[in-house]
Amino acid sequence: MKIKVDHHSDIPVYKQIVTAIKDMILAGELIEGKSLPSVRKLAISLGVNPNTVAKVFFVLQSEGYVDSKPGIGYYVAKPSPSSIEKRLIDLDDEMRRIIIKMKRFALSEEDINKRFSAILEGVFENEHDRS
Amino acid sequence: MKIKVDHHSDIPVYKQIVTAIKDMILAGELIEGKSLPSVRKLAISLGVNPNTVAKVFFVLQSEGYVDSKPGIGYYVAKPSPSSIEKRLIDLDDEMRRIIIKMKRFALSEEDINKRFSAILEGVFENEHDRS
Amino acid sequence: MKIKVDHHSDIPVYKQIVTAIKDMILAGELIEGKSLPSVRKLAISLGVNPNTVAKVFFVLQSEGYVDSKPGIGYYVAKPSPSSIEKRLIDLDDEMRRIIIKMKRFALSEEDINKRFSAILEGVFENEHDRS
C-alpha cells in the first residue's frame, strides 16, 4: 500500500490517507472483502503516528468504506455504486476550476485545449502513474 | 474586491485570501502601483479579523507581490515575469493529477477528452465565471 | 537558548529573535536536524507572547532556515551554503558605514586603524563575548 503523505500540506495527514484509500477502493484497486494492513504496520509504512491511522480507519468505517472485525482487523466493504459517479463529478468540478483560472490568465479556449491534450497524452504514454 | 472565504475549508483563511490576491495580480486584474484596500476595510468587507488581513499582506509583501508605505497603505508591486509562467505550470500539474485520477477509474483517453471538452465549452459559453 | 530581547528598541522584538536565531544557525551553533525549543517554552524563556515566537518561526520557515513538523516541533534546516557568505558581506557593509562616519569626524586612516586594532584585541583577549 503505497501512499504519498505530504506533512507540509494544509490538508491534514489523516484526510490525505482517507481519500487515498477511498480512491483505491472506488477504483477497484482494493477489492471487497480483502483485509487491510494492520494499524501499526500501515502507520510504520507511511511514517505516521498509529493514532493517525486509527483515525483514518474510523472515518472510513463511519462512511461505509470499510468494516471492522473486532480482534481481526479491517476489510474493505462493497462501495456504493453511486459513489464512483459522485467522485467523477467532483473531479469534473476540480477540472472546471482549473480551466477558469487558466482563462483568467488570458489563455484562449484553444490554448487551454492544447495544454490539456499535451498533458493527457503524457499521462497515457507513461504507464507508471500514481497520484 | 470580491473574495470568497470559506471558513470551514481545510486551507486556512489567510492562505485563501493570499492566493486570491496573488491570482488577481498575476491575471492583471490588479495593476502595478495601484493601491489596495486598507487592512481594516478589507477585514470588514471579508468578515475576518484585521490581524488575518495583516498576515495576508505580510506574506504577500515578503513574497514580493505588494509593497507597503506605512501610514499610507499597500500597493501592488511589479509581478516577476516568470511568476505567471510558474503559476501556469502549477495549474498544469493540478490538471495532470486529475487526469490520472480519472484514468484510475477506468476512463479511457477518449472518455476523459469528452468530459474535458464539455467542461471547457461550458466555461467559455457562459461569461459569468469567477472561481 | 539565550537571546537578549530589548523591548524598547526600534527594531521589533520578533525581528531581534529572528536574526539571533539565524545567526546561531549560520554560525553553526545550531546544527541541522536538531530540534528547536517549543513555541510555548521559548516564549516563556524569552518573556514574550507565544504568538510572537510563532511569528518568528513562521518567518524563519518561509526563509528556509527551519522546518516544522506539526505536533512535533521545529528543527533547523540545512542552511544554504551561500547564506553565510551573504551575511559576511552584510557585516562588511556595516563596517564600511561605520568607517565612513568616523572619517566624517575628521579621523585619519591611521586614527581609525588604531581604534579598530584596540577593539579587535579587546574582543579576542576576553573569551566571554556574546553579542
Next chain:
Amino acid sequence: MKIKVDHHSDIPVYKQIVTAIKDMILAGELIEGKSLPSVRKLAISLGVNPNTVAKVFFVLQSEGYVDSKPGIGYYVAKPSPSSIEKRLIDLDDEMRRIIIKMKRFALSEEDINKRFSAILEGVFENEHDRS
C-alpha cells in the same frame, strides 16, 4: 541637504533624519548659526510628510542641536564639545558588535583584520563617500 531616507527600515523615518542631521552638525558640515531649510522645503526635498520634519526639528531642539527663531526658522546651535566624543564611542561599540559577530562565524583575528583593512582602503581611495 542630501539625506537618504529608507521607508522600509525598521527605524522610524524621523529618527533617520534626526541622526543624519546630528551627524552633519557634529562633523562640522553644518556650522553654528547657519539656518536650516524650512520645514516645508525639507519635507519636499526628502519626500516625507511635513509633520515628520516638524518632529525632527522638535527633537533636535529639545536635545540642544538647533535653536528656533519663531517666525524665522531654525539655525544650528553650538554642539557640546563632549557630544563628538560620545558619538565616537558609540561608533566604537558598533564596531565591536560587528567584530564579535564575525568572530562567531569562525573568522580568525587575522581574517577580520584583512577584511577591515580592505574596506578601510576602499573608503579612503574613493573620495565620494556619504553614509
Next chain:
DNA sequence: GTGGTCTAGACCACG
C-alpha cells in the same frame, strides 16, 4: 504535549 490559526483589543509611529 506540539504547531497553526484566528479573534479581540491595545498601543505606537507615521501621514
Next chain:
DNA sequence: GTGGTCTAGACCACC
C-alpha cells in the same frame, strides 16, 4: 486615517 507590532486567550488538528 494608515500600517505594524504585541498581548491575551481561544480552538483545532496532530502526536
